[in-house]
Every structure is written in C-alpha cells, then in structure tokens.
Amino acid sequence: MVEKRGAGLWLTHLIMIAGVLVIFFPIWLAFVASTVTQAEIIRPPMPVWPGDQFLTNYRNALVSGVNVPVATMLLNSLIMAVGIAVGKIVISLLSAFAIVYFRFPARTLFFWLIFITLMLPVEVRIVPTYEVVAGFGMLNSYSGLILPLIASATATFLFRQFFLTIPDELAEAARVDGAGPMRFFWDIVVPMSRTNVAALFVILFIYGWNQYLWPLLITTDPEMNTIVMGIKQMFPSGDDFAHWPTIMATSILAMIPPVIVVVSMQKLFVRGLVDSEK
Template structure:
C-alpha cells in the first residue's frame, strides 16, 4: 500500500474538514435561530452566534405546540421508532433462522415470497393496510403505528445471508450436545449476529423516526402525533406568522434521539457494515 505524503495528507484532511463544515453549517444556523428572538431572525443579517433565549425557546418548544406539547410528540416518535426497529429485527431474525436451519416443503418459495415484498413499499399497499388497521380498531394507537411496519424483507435477506456463512459444524456440535433449535438460536446465532443487529437497529430506528405518511394517515387524535408531523403543523397557513425560534428549537430536539442512537452504536454499526468476518 502506497502511503500518502505529508502534503497530500494535509490536503485530504482539509477537504474532509471543509465537507463537515459545509454539512454542519445549516444545523448550526438552526441552533442559532433557536436561541434568538423572532425579530433577530426576520431582520437581516441573521446572527451566526447563539443568543440569550435558549431556555425560553426550548421550554416553549417542549411544553407547547400547535395541538399538543412537543414532549408528547417526541415520546410518540420514540415509542414508534423503537417498536419498529425491535419488531423488524425480531421477526427478521426468526424468519431467516427458520429459512436457513429448518427443512420444510416450500422453503425457497416462502423466502422468495418474502423477498418479492421489497417491490411493495408502504406507499403502494397503504389503502388495504389502512383498511386492515381500521378493521382491527387500531387507529390512534401505538399498535397501529408499529405493527404494519415491522415486517422487513431487507432485514430477513441480510440475516439469511449471514446465517449461511455460519459453519454447519456449529449446528452439528449443538445438536450433539443436546441443544434444541431455539437454544442454538439464542446461545450461538444471536450473539454472532450482534454487529448485524446493531447496524440494522440504527438504520431501522431512523427509518421509524422519520415516518410521516403512515402516522399522518392513521392518527386523528393530536395526542398521537409524531414529532415529524408536529414540525409540519407548526408552519403557518395563510397570513399567519411562523414562530421560527420555536420551530427551530423543535427541529433541533427532533434530531437529538437519532444522533444519540448513531453515536452510542457507532462502533458496532461500522463493524456491522464493513467487517468481513461479522
């Protein structure tokens, strides 16, 4: 491997730093806007340093809103994102384990039937899915927000491909030791899938957190609104004036949980994506 010279290394680092600053600058402006007054934002030039109204604006964002406090919407989004991520991983682990380690008629057919559902995203099947959820009386419930979105063909496929790399000798050894299939699953397969689970959890949590269309369709009770819906509702209609400091504070608060998940699981996430022996 050819090592870079000192000059090229400095240039590479400078380009990366500029890229990070370019991406981070709008977020910084949103944070600054959440700490100043409405007049400071609408009167040019907009400040680039934080103002003295941090606690005032964030308190207003957390405990007020268009129809419901932002803190309630954050809780709804957190429950929904965790439910979707955990549900998708649990179902995908079990379905991939059954497809790989159990011999039953139509095994390949069922796998391909699951895989074909990749061509049917929520937007395509949203009307019949809504009818089913409404028929079960799950409108304005956490079950209605979570259950229709917890099946994942992508996660099932990824776990299946990983399980195929596990040596057959491990399953044979477990069988010789008298371990039943679920004991083999919990004690060997799941621990070996730790990095895959972490990588998928990060992706699926953000997927659930950013959901907008499905919660908008099945929630008519303001107390069940998610934070993404809440931000959209804060924008005024007609001649009303937007409360930009509160909107920006809500946007910053909405970014915190995904950022915490990514940072806390960063090492496992990277290993799950790039480790050739995961």
C-alpha cells in the same frame, strides 16, 4: 499499508473539513435561530451566533409547542421508532433462522415471496393496510403505528445471508450436545449476530423516526402526533403566524435522539456493515 504524507495528507484533511462545514452550517443556523427572538430572525441580517433565549425557546417548545407539546411528540416518535426497529429485527431473525435451518417444502419459494415484497412500495399497499388497521380498531394507537411496519424483507435477507456463512459444524455440535433449535438460536446464532443486529437497529430506528405518511394517515388525535408530523404542522399556511424560534428549537430536538443512537452504537454499526463475528 500505505500512508499518505505531505501535501496529499493535508489536502485530504482540508477537503474533509470543508465537507463537514458545508453539512454542519445549516444545522448551526437552525441552532442559532432557536436561541434568538422572533424579531431577530425576521429582521435581516440573521445572526450567526447564539442568542440569550436558549432556555426560554426550548422550554416553550417542550412544554407548549404549537398544537401539542414537543415532549409528547418526541415520546411518540421514540416509542414508534424503537418498536419498529425491535419488531423488524425479531421477526427478521426468526424468519431467516427458519428459512436457513429448517427443512420444509418450498422454503426457497417462501423466501422469495418475502423478498419480492421489496418491489411493493408503502404507497401501493397503504390503503388496504389502513383498512386492516381500522378494522382491528388500532387507529390513534401505538400498535397501529408500529405493527404494520415491522415486517422487513431487507432485514430477513441480510440475516439469511449471514446465517448461511455460519459453519454447519456449529449446528451439528449443538445437536450432539442435545441443544434444541431454539437453544441453538438463542445461545449461538443471536450472539454471533450481535454486530448485524446493532447495524440494523441504527438503520431501522432512523427509518421509524422519520416516518411521516403512515402516522399522518392513521392518527387524528393530536396527542398521537409524531415529531416529524409536528414540525410540518408548525409551518404556516396562508396568512398564519409562525413562531420560528419554536420551530427551529423543535427541529434541533428532533435530531437529538437519532444522533444519540448513531454515536452510541457507532463502533457496532461499522463492524456490522464491514465485519462479522464468526
């Protein structure tokens, strides 16, 4: 292993620090704006250090918000993101397991039929999907927010590729020991897929958390608004008044759950992308 020393090492670290500062500075300004008064924001120059309104602004956002309390929107987004992530992983695990370990006619064709759905963006199928959801009476419900988005061709493909690397001897040994297909799945395949599941959970959680178009389409009840919808609705239109400290506080609160997920699962996330437990 070659180690960089001297000027090269310092230059590398300076570039990394500069990049972090460039990325972090807008977030810092948003945090500062969430801790000051409205007058301090609209009167230039904008402060660059936190003010004394932290508790007041965040309490107003969580309890009052603009149309709906931010706490309610955070809960809706959390349920939706976790439901989508868990649903996608469960369905993708089972479908990939069936395609790899079960012998049935045209199984390769079925895999490619699943994979080809990647060519259809959400906007293409959103109208028929809405009609199906409305027909089942799932508008303004968590099931309507989650179920139409839990199929994932990408996750199915990734799990299939991983399952193909598992030695066939493991399946033969399990069969000799009398383990059925589902016993082999739960006791051997799922534990070996732990890092892959963690990596996909992080990606899919953020995907579900950032959803905007689908929740906007199927929810008309303000109590079902997600946090991304709430931030957009807080911005003024026309001559409306915007309370910027509340908007900035809401934006900071919206970043906290994804950051917690990424930081808490960082090691498993990296291992799931670059390594495998076999």
